[in-house]
Amino acid sequence: MTARRHVATTARLATVLLAVLAPWRLDAQSLSPRDSALHALNRLAFGPRPGEVDRVAGLGVMRWIDQQLEPERVPDDRLAERERAFKLLDLGREELALRYGDALRERREMQRNMAASGDTARRPGAGPMREFRQLGGELQQLAVVRAALSERQLREVMVDFWTNHFNVFVGKGADRFLTPSYIEQTIRPHALGRFEDLLIATAQSPAMLFYLDNAQSIAPGSVPPMRGRRPDRMPQGINENYARELLELHTLGVDGGYTQQDVIAVARILTGWGIERPQQGAGFTFRDWAHDRGEKTVLGVRFPGGHGMDEGVRLLKLLANQHATMHHVSRKLCARLVADEPPDGCVDAAVDAWHRTNGDIRAVLRAIVAAPDFWAPQVLHAKVKTPFEFVVSAVRATGAEPDDTPRLAQVVARLGQPLYLQPAPTGYPETQAQWVNSGALLGRMNVAVALAAGRLPGVTTNLDAVVPLTADRSQLTDLVNGRVLSGTMTAHTRDVIRRQLADVNDPMQARALAVGLAIGGPEFQRQ
């Protein structure tokens, strides 16, 4: 830890020195148009598709970024067409709650029958259980399909970032049916909006209220209107889980200067923020009877009692606009978009923009890409892809098409990143140490080889359109470098691939081998 911090400090120092001493400007202009296009497509998109680097370079990388920042003006018909196959998108939270109830009933029925017959073999269930499981598969696959196919790539990157920042776990009870509307109605509409709106939306989302137990948090001694509830099932007192993660993870950050007293006060302010019963639609509700009516103080700011739900809204606005929040979230954004240990320059630029615009996420992103740090030579190809980024970028690089089954999402899961299934509220880490280990790398090589051979489940490949068959091995290697690796192939990799191809006579086999080695090789693990 100390060593890492030391390295980070040294790197930061070097960046500062370089910026001071260098007479040239370390920004997009100092890179070739192709290099800057590739870098932007790696970080602000899920990697280039064949030919896309040239297209973005031709358009001008800054113009492409401007377009991406206004996704509503980027046509996305092909994705819209594909989304129609996902039944999940036609079902509201109420409908999903009902279907989940049906699935639970079927499961209980089955357990009763099993117990009665002494038969212990597990069965998948035929009706509602199976249907509900299919919807869960759709939820995961939809994330893969959107990331791979959307023309609004930066928006998809930000959806992924915020979904992870405001993590919920789809495996926890009611979150099985609350997560789809969380993604569609809470995260996606706000991904490029204002941070404050996004924060309030997550705080009022049933998925988050359930995941971090705020729905169970009630003022001590408060008594619910009894509707035949069993007293031993009633929640007892305040629950600090959401309050703590709200401060530590969602806003101020662990070093954000709050105390345990602040955590308790935040939990008291948010008492009463709960969820309707599933039969009533499982929406957000404020339960006045559960709210703590006393006065509270958070970060030295007084919250007089008796203001009900408004106290919470005021609190969230206060938190959204703290300098510590701006710094914490900006640093996380830069860790995703720039470098695992982001240079101070881009973080400061993001915080400035946040101050200036009251947390307009587009303005913050503009500031990050306008910062010289974003284009600095030492950050190019410096980040290792997460399993999700690896699979999606491989699909894109080979011009492949994911299908409607959950199988490609299962590939991502097997590589270590099951979607919506991170139990810890931290979300998945952004740093390479988490993702790079021997088993995971072998897994990636297997995915690459299968994809190149057209054997990867859940995806249709059409390599003819990307790397036409050729008997000339030099030409084949050049094509793979140019079309699949966007010109990043090292001389060493080229040598190894050429040697491997030497005695492969079948051009189909040769192409599959070359593409498999390229996607599974070290260059493609980085972005």
Place this chain on the structure above:
Amino acid sequence: MSISRRVFVKSGGLALVSLGLDPLFLARAAFASHRPLPPLTASDRPVLVCLFQRGAVDGLNMIVPHGEPLYYRERPRIAIPAKDVVDLDGHFGLHPSLAPLKPLWDNKSLAAIHAVGSPDATRSHFDAQDYMESGTPGVKSTSDGWLNRYCRHDREHVDTPFRAVAFGPQLPRILAGTAPTLAIDDLQAFGLRVPQEAARDRLTRAFEELYEGAATGLLASSSQEGFDAIQMLKRVNPGQYQPANGAAYPPGRFGRALLQIAQLIKANLGLEIAFADVGGWDTHVNQGSSEGQLAARLRELGLGLAAFAQDLGERMRSVVVLTMSEFGRTIRENGNSGTDHGHATAMLALGGPVNGGRVLGRWPGLDPASRFEGRDVAVTTDFRDLFAEVLARHLGAAALAPVFPGYTPDPARFPGAITG
């Protein structure tokens, strides 16, 4: 192939450590026994096998307090009749499905720890499993698992690709973190999946060359570990494995996981920690008594553990198997002849180093006055004290504080599961 060189260097470093030249040797004396650590490939290196009973096992029907009349009064339909209980000490007994474990109790290699659990009151599977795996009850934001933190902080053990392995499709939370760990679904399929051996070898070499020449940093070292691991397994030839001593593992996922763990232990590839899940314990409805749902799950557990001990034979002298479950179940049966989410449960420890033949932990009794929240078995052993004891006294962990942040394991509170 650089495999032998790397392993040799690692073992060499280890040998120095085991002579006590490392200053950590002094630090660990406070907790651990003074056994010097055998070299990497020695057949008596300590191994810990953790088995997670997901769903909250009913500790009271697993290790039955048949000497307690209240047990029978609270469970008229699901209690294990005294005539069926496999008596252990006059007060506690094994569920009849666990009868295959009785010989291991008799030879003092099996112990039960009762009334063990979390200081956190949650009755949510999700939260309680999370706390048991992160090792930080009540703290949700811990991103790594305690077994991974052990691997990261214990410098005394040098990493091999097989140091910490979870058997299953995905890495569980308990092993997640920055120390290298492996999730293996099938030992035979580890490596590149190409059907023909020659083609597979060739592709493996090609990738190895690619990474040797073009990878840097973590990508380089991790890929090399992966290729080493493939070579190591190839020599072991897992496809040819036959359990020893006539051991027969029960069919199914759990038996297969145990068989592969035994195989990896015998291969002497430096395995220190193995992990596997065994599910199906959430018995809210019709859980059964001497027969039924829970009985079937316990039968698989008992047969599996007995086969494992038989298969490993003498090697069990340095192996400890530890079961764990997120919480126990209500003392009183519910209206559906099942049990609901409770608090403390029982765990099993099996192996040569185990202080066996006894039920450990302070038994709080089933008396309503001593129950947790008036309904559940109270926790008298914090699970971290049991886990810490196993890490310190069995694996020789040097530092426990970083493994269980916010907690100070104290040998005085260790339940005494490992012989000193």
